[in-house]
Amino acid sequence: MYPYRFKITLIIFIVFFIGIVVRLFQLQIIESNKYKGISQNRRIATYPLEATRGTIFDRNGKILAVDQHTFDITVQYKNLLYCYVRDNNAVSRIDGMKAHKNATKTCGECHENQDVWVEKLSQLLGIPQNKLLSHTKQVVEKMERLKQNVEQKLGRATRIKEEADYYPIASDVAWEKVIQIEINQNSYPGIRVTPRPKRIYPQEGLASHILGYMNKLNEKEWKAYSDKWNNFILNSNSTGTDITPLLYDGYGENDYIGRNGVELQYEDELHGERGKRFEEITCKNTQVEKVILERPPVSGNDLYLTIDTQIQAYAEKSLGTNRGTIIVMDPWTGEILAMANYPRFNPNDVNEDFSKLIKNPSKPFLNRAIQGALPPGSIFKLITATAALSTNRINTQTTYECHGYTNYKNIIFRCWSAYGHGLVAIQDAIPYSCNVFFLETAKILGGDPLYTWAKNFGVGEKTGIDLPYEKSGNMPKMMNTATVMNVAIGQGALLTTPLQLARIYAAVANGGTLVQPHLLLKLTNGQGEVVRLFKPEKKQKLPIQPAALDILRMALQEVVIRGTAKNTGLDVYKVAGKTGTAETGRQKDNHAWFVGYAPYDSPQYCFVILVEHTPGHGAEIAVPIAKELMSYLFPELNEAS
Secondary structure, three states: HHHHHHHHHHHHHHHHHHHHHHHHHHHHHHOHHHHHHHHHHHEEEEEEOOOOOOOOOOOOOEEEEEEEEEEEEEEEEHHHHHHHHOOOOOOOHHHOHHHHOOOOOOHHHHHOOOOOOHHHHHHHOOOHHHHHHHOHHHHHHHHHHHHHHHHHOOOOOOOOOOOEEEEEOOOOOOOOOOOHHHHHHHHOOOOEEEEEEEOOOOOOOOHHHHHHHHHEHHHHHHHHHHHHEEEEEHHHHOOOOOOOOOOOOOOOOOOEEEOOOHHHHHHHHHHHHEEEEEEEEEEOOEEEEEEEEEOOOOOOOEEEEEHHHHHHHHHHHHHHHOOOOEEEOOOOOOOEEEOOOOOOOOOHHHHHHHHHHHHHHOOOOOOHHHHHHOOOOHHHHHHHHHHHHHHOOOOOOEEEEEEEEEOOEEEEEOOOOOOOOEEEHHHHHHHHHHHHHHHHHHHHHHHHHHHHHHHHHOOOOOOOOOOOOOOHHHOOOOOOHHHHHHHHHHOOEEEEHHHHHHHHHHHHHHOEEEEEOOOEEEEEEEOEEEEEEEOOOOOOOOOHHHHHHHHHHHHHHHHHOOOOOOOHHHHHOEEEEEEEEEOOOOOOOOOEEEEEEOOOOOEEEEEEEEEEEEEEHHHHHHHHHHHHHHHHHHHHOOOOO
């Protein structure tokens, strides 16, 4: 019984096998020319589908940067090539064709209707034909070099996929024009309307140094970003993640990327993933037969910043046309509420104005809040006082007589007041900003404690803010007493950024915690789900005694009540702070500072105001700006002011 079944199974298997062999013989031998013809006449073309970049919002959901769809007109390569040859430009492979050599007619006569699209498109868009075709030479020369290289490697004439591609000739075409092209396709052969996202900054130049700007990838960068994307795909696949690399692309050759600010810092999160369309085309006329597969792009994540647009706008208004910066920060969390700079730029116009902006001596691209490393002047005296109090070199009973100057080994160090301040203790030295008190303190303090405490406060180190190109400043080693004295009053080789100073004064306001300044509030995906929240990397408790903190806080309050910022109206807003004037070495050229927090009994805001290269002093220049800023932050107190 069983041998009989086995024979039947074997016969079925043999018949099935013979059927497969016969069918293969038929396809590969008998009908080979048929399918060879199909394969030679048809190709699969792939086209990228651009992803929408993530939107950037402020903390209240106001849009700061968004992608808007715009339309480009792209032309198939064969049409550009024809127009190029028609204008009596030589193309070696065409000039060498036998049919081309023997033709008695001109190129235009042989292909008399193939340039109709140029004339019609020129009329429709109101753009001269020569301008429409201005990039034709560049495209043709690049393509012909590529084709020649491929044919040399293969040793035969061949058609490369780039010949079926479309190349842009007009950008940002109005919707009304696009509709006319779409409904009259026969009048525009070889023309394709290509939607493209365009980055728009609705608030114009507001917070431009925070946002940054977009710029096109160069060839070297495109390769680097492509390699980075390919490595990401490989790593993802190795962990079993379904990335489907055949259906997604990282970056295209003409993509725009973030060049500065959060656009650069969060490029990977904002960029998104380009989709793909697979089309079957006929090689003869490169017409699309059908769409085989289309994978839609994946939009980038949306970025919510800690910035308050209203506070940012008022900070920029308060700064006016003074070259400098204003920072407003939450002293408890490190959230940046405003970071104003002047001069500024409009990120919408950067690509058109780049050469002019980059040559501007005022350096409009410089984010002075994090890149302006300058001597802090008297602002640094807070650290000198902290170091001296914490090491018991001085206390509230320590006094020095200020006659307007002091000396060390025949070197004269002057106080800003030529007449002096008389007998001064620490609770007077900070409000009056007495140089002599801190110079004398430096003599007994020494360089090592001052250096250690400056480092504790993060002087000479990056704050870790989520912005690119932050400067670290410089905290010099002090090899002799004279150098210690100079640094103790914020001069010499000492350099700090405004953001470092904001962090220092925030630590005094919040009870001794050095917070990490940041701009990221959260990242959300297309469904509005939170994919990332800010997590501080640098947050440390400083070893300051509560008694020392109380002395410093009281002295900073007195600056506004009876010190260098008295009678300015700041006392109404309960501001505690310190004025500073850093000399640049040039006559009547200073950096004017005012740094502090408010209200002093329950701090809500820490702020830094810097005006660079001004003949005035901190109290004269920076304090009035602080007054204007406070009037917005605390509108309920304006009547009392």
